[in-house]
Amino acid sequence: xxxxxxxxxxxxxxGLFLITTFxxxxxxxxxxxxxxxxxxxxxxxxxxxPDSTLMVVYLQIAGILLQLSEHNFDRIGSLSIxxxxxxxxxxxxxxxxxxxxxxxxxxxxxPRVYSTTADYLLQIAEQNFLHLERQRNSIRNAADARLKYxxxxxxxxxxxxxxxxxxxxxxxxxxxxxxxxxxxxxDDSFKITGIVDWEWCCAAPFQFTYAPPRWLLLNEPAxxxxxxxxxxxxxxxxxxxxxxxxxxxEQEHCRQDHEAPTRT
Numbered sequence: 001x002x003x004x005x006x007x008x009x010x011x012x013x014x015g016l017f018l019i020t021t022f023x024x025x026x027x028x029x030x031x032x033x034x035x036x037x038x039x040x041x042x043x044x045x046x047x048x049x050p051d052s053t054l055m056v057v058y059l060q061i062a063g064i065l066l067q068l069s070e071h072n073f074d075r076i077g078s079l080s081i082x083x084x085x086x087x088x089x090x091x092x093x094x095x096x097x098x099x100x101x102x103x104x105x106x107x108x109x110x111p112r113v114y115s116t117t118a119d120y121l122l123q124i125a126e127q128n129f130l131h132l133e134r135q136r137n138s139i140r141n142a143a144d145a146r147l148k149y150x151x152x153x154x155x156x157x158x159x160x161x162x163x164x165x166x167x168x169x170x171x172x173x174x175x176x177x178x179x180x181x182x183x184x185x186x187d188d189s190f191k192i193t194g195i196v197d198w199e200w201c202c203a204a205p206f207q208f209t210y211a212p213p214r215w216l217l218l219n220e221p222a223x224x225x226x227x228x229x230x231x232x233x234x235x236x237x238x239x240x241x242x243x244x245x246x247x248x249x250e251q252e253h254c255r256q257d258h259e260a261p262t263r264t
Contacts, residue, residue, distance in 0.1 A: 023194035025185025028057065032181070033218060045217045045236075051243060056190045062248040064195070065209065066255055072171035073203035076114040089113055093120075093202040096177040101127065105135030116168050117205040121159040128152045162207055175204035180215045216240040 002019040010017050032053070033043045073089055080090025092111025101107040107130050114120040132138050132148055139145040177200035185194045214220040217237055224233055 023185055023196075025187060025193035027182050028184040028186045028190075028192075029181040029218060031186060031190065032057075043218050045240075053190060054240065054243060055247060057186075058244045058247045059251065060192045061184075061213075062244070062251045064192075065248070066251060068174045068176070069206075069209050071174040071203075073174070074115075074170050074172070076117075076120050076172050076203055076205065078111070078202045089203055093204065094200070095202070096200045097127065099200075101131055101135075105131060105138065107131055107134045117172075117207070118160065118163045118168055120205060121163065122156075125152065125156045125159060128155060164207075167206055171206070172203040173206045173209040174201065175208045176201045177204075181218065212241055213244060216244065 002021065004018045005016065007013075007015045029043065032046055032049050034046045075089045077089040077093050078091045079087050081087055092113050094111055098109050098111065101109060109127050109130065112123075114123070129152055132145075132152060139148060176198055178197050179195075183195055183197040184192060185196070186192050214222070217233065217240065221233075221237070
């Protein structure tokens with residue numbers, strides 16, 4: 001990053017700005033996607049991509065996730081910087097989902113800072129209900145309305161099961177809401193040259209950071225077509241997940257060994 005600032009800092013009057021060096025590379029998603037798409041037109045993972053290539057990719061991504069997880073915060077929210085250059089939680093989390101609700105559905109959610117995971121998950125549940133109630137084209141028919149209404153209540157019912165009493169009040173982790181393969185640039189040998197689109201980065205519950213990656217098959221599980229046999233998709237997804245977790249665990253042990261004090 002060469003320079004950045006708000007609209008008031010921009011002498012051209014063109015608004016807020018960010019100037020960076022040019023990063024060579026190709027979207028990782030484009031490098032490993034199949035030529036065809038699924039029934040919904042979404043990009044899918046190549047079936048012939050070898051595990052050796054995936055291991056190169058997973059190794060680097062595991063290191064990035066572990067670096068992000070090293071940063072602890074006492075509240076959930078967006079990062080700000082004070083006059084001394086210190087980072088702190090200055091406002092509520094601005095997530096990709098909140099942006100899409102405003103952009104596509106004209107549903108505006110006012111962010112605020114959270115002290116517990118339980119409160120934040122409740123707010124996410126409320127966002128889902130607001131989406132259903134206020135976006136004028138959020139449902140197609142009565143059956144679709146019942147399905148979406150039921151799904152939101154089920155989310156409220158199961159959400160407490162994902163809250164650990166021990167970590168309900170943190171520490172919270174640095175998390176990028178838009179960390180996916182389309183924002184990772186690589187060279188021809190699959191070495192990462194850069195990662196873009198960090199604007200949806202915030203301090204979030206550790207469950208967000210440590211959840212199974214949703215990008216392993218490119219098309220996220222939430223968008224798997226109901227007409228496709230999900231058992232077949234799981235049979236593809238689970239081996240990729242196990243491979244990624246084994247690499248992540250290995251890298252975690254390596255970092256711990258490296259940071260351990262040397263005995264004399």
